[in-house]
Amino acid sequence: MKTQAQLKAEVYNALQNDTSLTDNIFWIARPTVSNDLPVIVYAILPMGSDYSFGIVRDSEDIVFQVDIYTSPGDVATMDASIERIKTDMEALNYQNIGDPGEFFEKDLNAVVRPTRWERVNV
Amino acid sequence: MINNNAAQIQAQVGAYVKTVHKNLNEALHETGQRGVGIVKGNSPVVSGRLRNSMAYSIEGKVIGGEAPEDTIRPSKEKQTVVVGTNVVYGPSVEYLSQTGSKGFMLRSYKYWKPIAERLIAKAFEHYGGVG
Numbered sequence: 001m002k003t004q005a006q007l008k009a010e011v012y013n014a015l016q017n018d019t020s021l022t023d024n025i026f027w028i029a030r031p032t033v034s035n036d037l038p039v040i041v042y043a044i045l046p047m048g049s050d051y052s053f054g055i056v057r058d059s060e061d062i063v064f065q066v067d068i069y070t071s072p073g074d075v076a077t078m079d080a081s082i083e084r085i086k087t088d089m090e091a092l093n094y095q096n097i098g099d100p101g102e103f104f105e106k107d108l109n110a111v112v113r114p115t116r117w118e119r120v121n122v
Numbered sequence: 123m124i125n126n127n128a129a130q131i132q133a134q135v136g137a138y139v140k141t142v143h144k145n146l147n148e149a150l151h152e153t154g155q156r157g158v159g160i161v162k163g164n165s166p167v168v169s170g171r172l173r174n175s176m177a178y179s180i181e182g183k184v185i186g187g188e189a190p191e192d193t194i195r196p197s198k199e200k201q202t203v204v205v206g207t208n209v210v211y212g213p214s215v216e217y218l219s220q221t222g223s224k225g226f227m228l229r230s231y232k233y234w235k236p237i238a239e240r241l242i243a244k245a246f247e248h249y250g251g252v253g
Contacts, residue, residue: 045229103218
């Protein structure tokens with residue numbers, strides 16, 4: 001059984017090693033001092049309330065959120081990157097959950113598309 | 123004899139279907155109420171608008187919520203309960219919040235799902251036999 005740190009490293013390595021994706025990959029949040037786009041931000045979604053409700057969870061029962069930020073004129077890159085992320089995450093035994101959505105970050109002038117990934121067969 | 127048995131069977135099946143529909147309707151309402159309670163507990167609060175907007179909808183009816191423009195739109199699906207909000211900034215809190223609120227709906231869903239499954243299963247438990 002893998003620890004959360006191992007699972008996190010796996011996701012980072014998969015995204016980092018994919019040469020079709022940007023090298024700007026960050027944990028938790030994008031850097032505020034630099035506005036280079038595209039940017040990928042990945043984070044674990046806390047499910048901590050389950051522990052307080054007494055539900056026992058497998059340590060591998062985890063949800064990642066992978067956000068891709070691109071400039072508004074570069075949506076083709078975003079679509080291609082989303083497909084690469086799908087390939088990389090599915091290879092690690094994650095499935096996409098939730099509805100697709102897009103947001104516009106005014107301060108960065110970027111379009112952001114969050115995707116959520118749940119580990120399967122845990 | 124055969125016609126009497128057929129009529130009897132038909133009557134009992136009819137009663138069974140009616141009971142199951144009634145039980146299922148009650149289970150859906152209880153599921154919706156529990157879901158709204160769970161998601162309200164997990165909702166981040168500043169003004170209370172997001173939390174107070176949480177409601178559930180069954181077959182075109184919306185139960186709960188405060189301001190009509192903030193509550194969930196009626197769901198027309200049959201035998202389905204939908205829990206949520208129509209507040210315009212709800213999705214950005216769910217997906218983009220940097221204050222720990224990100225994923226509050228997903229957390230609520232993961233806690234609510236087994237409860238909903240149990241309640242719906244219970245609706246079919248005590249239906250009695252036919253014949």
